Amino acid sequence: xxxxxxxxxxxxxxxxxxxxxxxxxxxxxxxxxxxxxxxxxxxxxxxxxxxxxxxxxxxxxxxxxxxxxxxxxxxxxxxxxxxxxxxxxxxxxxxxxxxxxxxxxxxxxxxxxxxxxxxxxxxxxxxxxxxxxxxxxxxxxxxxxxxxxxxxxxxxxxxxxxxxxxxxxxxxxxxxxxxxxxxxxxxxxxxxxxxxxxxxxxxxxxxxxxxxxxxxxxxxxxxxxxxxxxxxxxxxxxxxxxxxxxxxxxxxxxxxxxxxxxxxxxxxxxxxxxxxxxxxxxxxxxxxxxxxxxxxxxxxxxxxxxxxxxxxxxxxxxxxxxxxxxxxxxxxxxxxxxxxxxxxxxxxxxxxxxxxxxxxxxxxxxxxxxxxxxxxxxxxxx
Amino acid sequence: xxxxxxxxxxxxxxxxxxxxxxxxxxxxxxxxxxxxxxxxxxxxxxxxxxxxxxxxxxxxxxxxxxxxxxxxxxxxxxxxxxxxxxxxxxxxxxxxxxxxxxxxxxxxxxxxxxxxxxxxxxxxxxxxxxxxxxxxxxxxxxxxxxxxxxxxxxxxxxxxxxxxxxxxxxxxxxxxxxxxxxxxxxxxxxxxxxxxxxxxxxxxxxxxxxxxxxxxxxxxxxxxxxxxxxxxxxxxxxxxxxxxxxxxxxxxxxxxxxxxxxxxxxxxxxxxxxxxxxxxxxxxxxxxxxxxxxxxxxxxxxxxxxxxxxxxxxxxxxxxxxxxxxxxxxxxxxxxxxxxxxxxxxxxxxxxxxxxxxxxxxxxxxxxxxxxxxxxxxxxxxxxxxxxxxxxxxxxxxxxxxxxxxxxxxxxxxxxxxxxxxxxxxxxxxxxxxxxxxxxxxxxxxxxxxxxxxxxxxxxxxxxxxx
Numbered sequence: 119x120x121x122x123x124x125x126x127x128x129x130x131x132x133x134x135x136x137x138x139x140x141x142x143x144x145x146x147x148x149x150x151x152x153x154x155x156x157x158x159x160x161x162x163x164x165x166x167x168x169x170x171x172x173x174x175x176x177x178x179x180x181x182x183x184x185x186x187x188x189x190x191x192x193x194x195x196x197x198x199x200x201x202x203x204x205x206x207x208x209x210x211x212x213x214x215x216x217x218x219x220x221x222x223x224x225x226x227x228x229x230x231x232x233x234x235x236x237x238x239x240x241x242x243x244x245x246x247x248x249x250x251x252x253x254x255x256x257x258x259x260x261x262x263x264x265x266x267x268x269x270x271x272x273x274x275x276x277x278x279x280x281x282x283x284x285x286x287x288x289x290x291x292x293x294x295x296x297x298x299x300x301x302x303x304x305x306x307x308x309x310x311x312x313x314x315x316x317x318x319x320x321x322x323x324x325x326x327x328x329x330x331x332x333x334x335x336x337x338x339x340x341x342x343x344x345x346x347x348x349x350x351x352x353x354x355x356x357x358x359x360x361x362x363x364x365x366x367x368x369x370x371x372x373x374x375x376x377x378x379x380x381x382x383x384x385x386x387x388x389x390x391x392x393x394x395x396x397x398x399x400x401x402x403x404x405x406x407x408x409x410x411x412x413x414x415x416x417x418x419x420x421x422x423x424x425x426x427x428x429x430x431x432x433x434x435x436x437x438x439x440x441x442x443x444x445x446x447x448x449x450x451x452x453x454x455x456x457x458x459x460x461x462x463x464x465x466x467x468x469x470x471x472x473x474x475x476x477x478x479x480x481x482x483x484x485x486x487x488x489x490x491x492x493x494x495x496x497x498x499x500x
Numbered sequence: 501x502x503x504x505x506x507x508x509x510x511x512x513x514x515x516x517x518x519x520x521x522x523x524x525x526x527x528x529x530x531x532x533x534x535x536x537x538x539x540x541x542x543x544x545x546x547x548x549x550x551x552x553x554x555x556x557x558x559x560x561x562x563x564x565x566x567x568x569x570x571x572x573x574x575x576x577x578x579x580x581x582x583x584x585x586x587x588x589x590x591x592x593x594x595x596x597x598x599x600x601x602x603x604x605x606x607x608x609x610x611x612x613x614x615x616x617x618x619x620x621x622x623x624x625x626x627x628x629x630x631x632x633x634x635x636x637x638x639x640x641x642x643x644x645x646x647x648x649x650x651x652x653x654x655x656x657x658x659x660x661x662x663x664x665x666x667x668x669x670x671x672x673x674x675x676x677x678x679x680x681x682x683x684x685x686x687x688x689x690x691x692x693x694x695x696x697x698x699x700x701x702x703x704x705x706x707x708x709x710x711x712x713x714x715x716x717x718x719x720x721x722x723x724x725x726x727x728x729x730x731x732x733x734x735x736x737x738x739x740x741x742x743x744x745x746x747x748x749x750x751x752x753x754x755x756x757x758x759x760x761x762x763x764x765x766x767x768x769x770x771x772x773x774x775x776x777x778x779x780x781x782x783x784x785x786x787x788x789x790x791x792x793x794x795x796x797x798x799x800x801x802x803x804x805x806x807x808x809x810x811x812x813x814x815x816x817x818x819x820x821x822x823x824x825x826x827x828x829x830x831x832x833x834x835x836x837x838x839x840x841x842x843x844x845x846x847x848x849x850x851x852x853x854x855x856x857x858x859x860x861x862x863x864x865x866x867x868x869x870x871x872x873x874x875x876x877x878x879x880x881x882x883x884x885x886x887x888x889x890x891x892x893x894x895x896x897x898x899x900x901x902x903x904x905x906x907x908x909x910x911x912x913x914x915x916x917x918x919x920x921x922x923x924x925x926x927x928x929x930x931x932x933x934x935x936x937x938x939x940x941x942x943x944x945x946x947x948x949x950x951x952x953x954x955x956x957x958x959x960x961x962x963x964x965x966x967x
Contacts, residue, residue, distance in 0.1 A: 135851070205662060207853040208760045220764065241864075251863035264863040266841055273868050274960070276876045285929075286957065290871070292925045293961050303755070303808065303859050307867075307962050314864045364850065369643040369655045418653045420646045 120478035120499035122436070125402040127477050127499045130346055130359040131227065132339070133252065134383070136206065136366030138409035139422055140429035141448075141459065142376055144193060147174045149448045159372045159417040173445065178377035181384035182431070185391065189439035192494035194430040194468050196446040198461025202411055202426030206367065209410040209424075214254040216466050216485045226469060227358055228257030229484045230477070234357050235261075241316040245349055246360035247342040255360055258302065261309065262358075263317040268345045269325050272318050291315055324352045332393040339363035340386040347390055351397040357477075366409060372421035383407075387433060395435075404476045404495075405433040408465070414457055415448070427459025430468055436497040443492065464489045501907065502915050505529050509536065510914060511804050512795065514967045515752050516540050517584030518575075518816030521823055521885065522892070522912055537795045541622065541788050543583030557828035567601050570611050571846035572836040575812055579820045589621030589787070590614055591812060592751045594846070596744070597632055597664055598854030599641045601847045607699040609637040609691070610847045625740070625785035629665065629731045636688035636702035642852065645687040647680055649712040654680035659852050661734070668763040670739035671719060678718040682725040685711030741780035741790070745773045752794060754806035755858030772799040805917055805966040808861050811842035813967055814870050818877040818959060821913060823885030841869045862965065874959035881952040889913070889955065890948050894938040900947075902930035909954045916963050926957060 119126065139159075146152045147163040148171065166174030167183050175183045185191050199218050203209045215222035227244060235243040244255055244262040255262040265271055273290065277283040294311025328348040334340040342361035349356055363383055368375045387405065394400035412428035427446040446452075446459035454460045467489030470481035474491065478499050482488055502510070502525075509528045513520035520528075528536055554573050578587040594614060601610035613635050620628050632638055633656075639645050642656040657680030661671050687710070691702035716725045719733050734740055746767050750756035756768055767773045775797060776790055783789035794800055809817060815835050825831060836846060843866045844855055855861075862870075878886055889912045893900055900908070906926045910916045918926070936947040958964060 204658075205668065205760070206851060208668070211760050251860075256860075262863075264865040266865040266869065271865070271868070273871055274875055274956075275872055276879060277956075282953070286953075286960070289925055289929055289957055290960055293922050293957075295921060304962065306859055307862055307965060310862055310864055310867050311962065314868055317864055318868075367851070369653055370646045418646060419648065419651050420653075421643070423654060 122402040122497070122499045126355075126357060128350065128357055128359070128403045129230075129472060129477060130343075130350075130403060130405045131254070131361070132343075132383075132387070132405060132407040133254075133360070133362045134366050134379075134407065134409035135210070135362055135364040136368070136409075137209075137411045137413055137424055138366045138379075138428065139368070139372065139376055140195075140409075140412040140427065141415065142372070142413075142422075143176050143179060143380065144169070144195070144429060144445075145174050145176060146172055146445065146448050148172050151448045151450055155416045155450075156422075157417065158419055159376070159422060173441075176377065176380055178380035179384050181381075181388035185388055185433060186439055190391070190433055190435060190437050191439050192432040192437050192492070193441050194432065194463065194492065194494075195441055195443045196427050196459065196462030197408070197430045197443070197465050197468060198411070198426050198428060199464050199466070200461075202458075202461065204411065204424040204426075206410060206424070211253060213408065213410055213465060214252060216469065224257040225252070225254035226484055227252075227254040227360065228260040228262065230473065230479065231255065231262060231358055232257065232260050233479055233484070238313075240355045241313045242320055242349070242354045242356045244358040244360070245346075245356050247345045248338070248362050252360055252362065255358075258306070259309070261313045262360075263313060263321075265317075265321070265345065265349075268321065268348060271321050273314060287315065320354055321349070324348050324354075327352055330393050330396060332389050332396060334389050334393075335382065335385060337382045337386070339383055340389065343386045343390040344393070347393045347397070347399075350394070350403065351399045368421040369418065369423055370420040372417070375421075391433065391435075401435045403434055404437070404472060405431075406468075406472055407431040407433070412459055415453060415459060416457060425458045426454060427461045430465070432468075432472065432494050434495075436495050438494055438496045442494060463492070467491050502911050503529065507804075507915055508533065508801060511801070512536065512540075513584070514813075514817070515800075516588055516795070517820075518579050518813055519820045519914075519967075521820070521888065523888065534796055537792065540583075540585040540795070541792055543586050554828055558830075558833070567607065567610060567847035568836045569833060570614075571839075572832045572834070574614065574846065575816050575819070575835045575839070576832050578812070579816045580826060585791075586618055586621065589791075590617035592748070593617040593621050593628070594849075595751060595810075595854050595857075596747050597638070598849035598852055599635075599637050599847070600849055601637065608701040609635070609640070609688075612701050613637040614847065622788045622791060623786075625744070625780075625787060626731060626735045628787070629660075629734065630728065632664070633660070633683065633686060633727050633731065634704035636691075636704060639686065639688050639704070640702075644683055647684050647686070649681075649684045649710050652677065652680045652684060652712075656680065656683055660730075663759070663852060663854075665734045665743065666737055666739035667743035667759075670737060670743075675718055678716040678725065679730050681712040681714075681716050682718065682730045683727045685709075686727055735785050738777065738781075741777040741785075742773060745776035745780065745790075748776060748790065748794060749773060750857060753800050754803045755808060758856050758858075758860065759853060769799055772797065775799075805963070807967050808858050808965055809967045810855070810857060810861060811839035811844035811866070811870070812846060814842060814965070815839050815873060817967065818874040821885050821955075821959070822877040822880075822883040823888065824883040826884070838869070838873050842866045842873070867965075870965065871960045874964065875956045878952065878955045878959060881948050886952055886955060890951050893936065893951060894944065894947070899935035899937045901935050903927055905930045905936050905951075905954065909951060909958055913955060913958050913964075916958055916961070918958075918961065918963055922961050922963060926954065929957065930954065 147166040168174040231244040238261045246264045251264040294308045334344045346359045408430045413422035414425040443463040466485040471491040473479045473481040601607045644656040647653040658676045685707040688702040692700040779790045779793035937943045
């Protein structure tokens with residue numbers, strides 16, 4: 119297995135739920151068409167944090183700009199897929215399963231987890247923080263641990279008598295045996311029950327072992343990335359982490375909501391990288407930030423509707439920072455259906471990039487095909 | 501052991517509510533099933549009967565954090581109110597018309613929305629969709645307040661078709677735009693600002709001067725269409741009862757795939773959906789008629805334990821089993837946070853798609869929360885529900901052998917259909933200390949503790965995760 123300085127490569131996925139406005143994150147601030155299309159939500163040229171002659175960061179993305187300027191961020195411009203679906207749910211399904219044309223119950227990261235740990239030797243190979251397990255991590259027979267609250271993770275925690283609790287946990291374990299299962303749900307439930315017990319044992323001491331000088335803000339994405347840092351630095355063998363940040367569906371009040379979310383997100387990412395570096399645990403980590411679609415080019419007088427042609431961000435110490443793929447044309451004659459950005463690279467190629475070049479896995483079966491990749495790493499595992 | 505009549509009525513009550521105590525089931529045992537269904541469909545209790553009572557106990561219910569208190573009381577009312585189906589229908593529509601309170605600064609309007617579902621949830625679909633389209637919480641949640649003549653915001657128009665009525669595939673992108681245009685001018689009156697006076701409700705207002713009066717074509721109907729016309733067309737499309745019928749099936753009968761798959765994969769039981777569609781068509785969209793068909797059908801009666809309990813149902817079933825509290829108590833306010841930790845924050849769904857149901861309720865984190873909550877409810881053996889089970893077991897003549905001990909607890913807690921393996925594990929535990937005896941006070945106390953622990957194990961079981 120390929121290593122980075124003796125350590126296994128690790129992937130941290132950050133899902134932005136609702137559809138991050140790519141055009142208002144990396145802004146084509148010199149384009150007249152941009153300002154004309156967005157009288158309400160557009161950011162004035164004077165306010166952007168310029169990156170080059172045509173593009174600038176949203177002023178609330180300063181923390182990400184710093185990481186970018188330090189060479190640690192690859193921006194994937196125009197990420198998407200043919201016939202981008204405008205339904206949040208179907209679109210998120212497509213990103214999670216890599217199947218734009220049919221419904222699949224297998225998540226792409228579940229396939230990754232299965233490849234890494236085919237016999238489920240470690241219930242923490244994949245860990246998701248937050249509410250529920252994302253479909254990306256769900257597949258029959260694949261274990262992924264979902265942690266709602268790392269500080270109070272346990273079973274029958276109210277039973278105070280130690281002996282009683284130990285016996286109850288033993289009985290629990292025997293009730294959740296594979297043969298209990300009748301059908302798919304029963305099998306899944308039995309497996310989940312046993313994984314809970316194994317995961318609890320491993321995670322019990324994580325909070326007390328961790329300390330850091332980095333002070334994260336208190337919001338869902340900062341909390342989640344801090345939890346990733348706590349588990350990653352505990353060295354429990356987790357290879358895939360999943361976190362989510364919701365609220366990006368700003369059909370209305372985008373000028374108020376978007377900067378708040380960008381501030382939360384970019385500061386959390388910056389704190390996370392600083393935290394890992396403090397623990398000498400950053401170089402094996404690559405972070406991939408994605409969202410289900412970009413937003414409509416023209417604003418609607420308050421916010422923006424669902425569109426296509428979004429952006430993704432790959433962050434890490436060994437990233438060869440810069441712009442990848444092409445920024446979708448903002449010229450009105452190039453707009454898809456007369457209203458959307460055209461995607462310039464397929465998202466499955468970016469998954470493939472991260473899997474093949476960072477995780478050193480064959481992505482073909484995982485993303486169901488071969489897609490154009492980019493080369494965003496200076497150093498990769500060997 | 502419970503008779504088939506008890507088992508069937510227990511099934512019915514789990515689905516129209518969160519279950520019933522054995523005393524309640526025995527009161528129903530000899531009554532005709534269809535008569536019980538009629539009573540559930542036509543409750544005499546006025547909706548929301550306990551609102552004033554709870555307000556007196558918990559002034560905090562009127563704080564800006566309203567949904568926590570109100571959704572806890574909602575669970576209480578499903579379990580203990582006189583009209584469980586009315587409360588459960590409100591929960592059903594909340595699953596389908598998933599609205600979050602946090603987006604608008606008038607939290608009380610989500611409470612009004614749920615109260616509206618409680619009132620109209622068994623009414624005519626035309627009225628339900630009309631009320632929904634005029635609901636300030638919905639108008640704000642899906643931005644119809646930003647949907648203006650000449651400057652449309654298609655959020656509500658899209659989701660009305662995709663998620664609230666027909667499902668993907670029954671209409672085109674042009675239909676979405678036409679629907680959005682038809683709903684221009686449907687907005688709400690500016691409520692009193694949240695700060696400093698607290699949350700206030702809003703009310704619907706139609707702004708004719710902001711309505712797009714040009715000709716539109718929606719699913720074949722052309723004219724100066726307004727929102728009412730769109731709803732009229734929607735209710736007349738067969739796709740509507742087909743899509744909502746599948747929602748009813750998923751919520752009341754057996755777990756279906758997740759909604760995004762419905763435009764591609766056929767229903768689990770196509771004939772069941774056909775029956776619901778026929779009932780809808782014959783009754784012109786009367787939800788009481790559709791629910792009558794569903795609850796009296798063979799496909800419903802036979803679908804026992806075919807659904808993973810939603811967090812609200814899991815919490816409800818555990819507090820119903822403990823049968824405490826039966827009156828307002830501060831403990832009630834912990835129930836909404838409990839369902840949230842299990843993945844269902846009522847009145848605050850993750851998105852307009854609502855919650856993924858069935859198997860997706862279960863993962864390592866949520867299973868721990870479910871088990872921990874249920875165990876905590878039955879830990880205290882002095883609670884009336886536990887006491888009732890103890891008394892029933894104690895009333896047998898003489899000692900209760902370990903096998904009978906397990907079977908009686910499984911029976912009285914549901915009946916819970918334990919698999920052979922689960923039963924075997926529990927029987928081993930039961931036999932560790934031999935038969936239950938109730939001769940002396942000490943014996944009774946010890947047996948009570950053992951029954952309590954057995955109940956804790958039963959509510960931790962895989963089988964208890966299903967309804």
